[in-house]
Amino acid sequence: MTNRSPLIRVTAMPTDLNPYGGVFGGWLMSQMALGAGSLASREGEGKAVVVSASDFAFPGAMQVGDELSVYCEITATGNTSLTVEAEAIARTRNGTAETKVAQGTFKFVLLDDEDKPRPVRMAAEAANPVPENDA
Template sequence: MWLEAPVLSSRDPLIRVTAMPADTNPYGGVFGGWLMSQMALGAGALASRVGQGKAVVVSATDFAFPGAMAVGDELSVYCEVAATGTTSLTIVAEGIARERNGEATIRVCSGTFKFVLLDEDNRPRPVGEEALRAHGQ
């Protein structure tokens, strides 16, 4: 059932992509692993932007798949920084599907990703205050 879905943020989505036949599970629905990977890509883009450099995912938790999407539906991934540590960013991600031939939307996935910022030698580096302020965090 398609319903209006609340979006995590009023910002533009970090990822917008159309589900294709190769993205389905054996039952013909969009594979949860594909949804997880799209959320990780969006969260990683935000982590790199806010952290102003290399950011690697160190954990992924709290996945939920409250809705289903079909081949041809468009997925938009929204992300926000939920917390910061000395060298880490915790980012929540939410996926909203829009039906192929209309405007109806539904929340299909959500999850939390933790990233550590790395320097040129791949060692953890601090999250800069100026980076957080520049991105409204």
């Protein structure tokens, strides 16, 4: 990930556990979806809904009290869609040790005011419009 500012930072609580005492993978995925959706909505300048999630891996484990940071990056754009890669990093509660605990890819479709797919117009493009050729 090139942008290392987390989109989400949250502490895992006892209600986020699986029956074996570790943090539930579904909770990790939901936090990643929240972070990815925040980036897609901000950069896509409007409503963005997740239409698929893929390529998930859970290379590490996380415990109650660990702090989760979710980092996201837009890796592809389509006519009406954005693909966002998300990475979840856990930091131990009582220290600085960090572990990658999950990674995955989300695809979002941008919607207009009538909930119909609309073309992608990125915030960076709006700030730096491409000049039109007058010829």
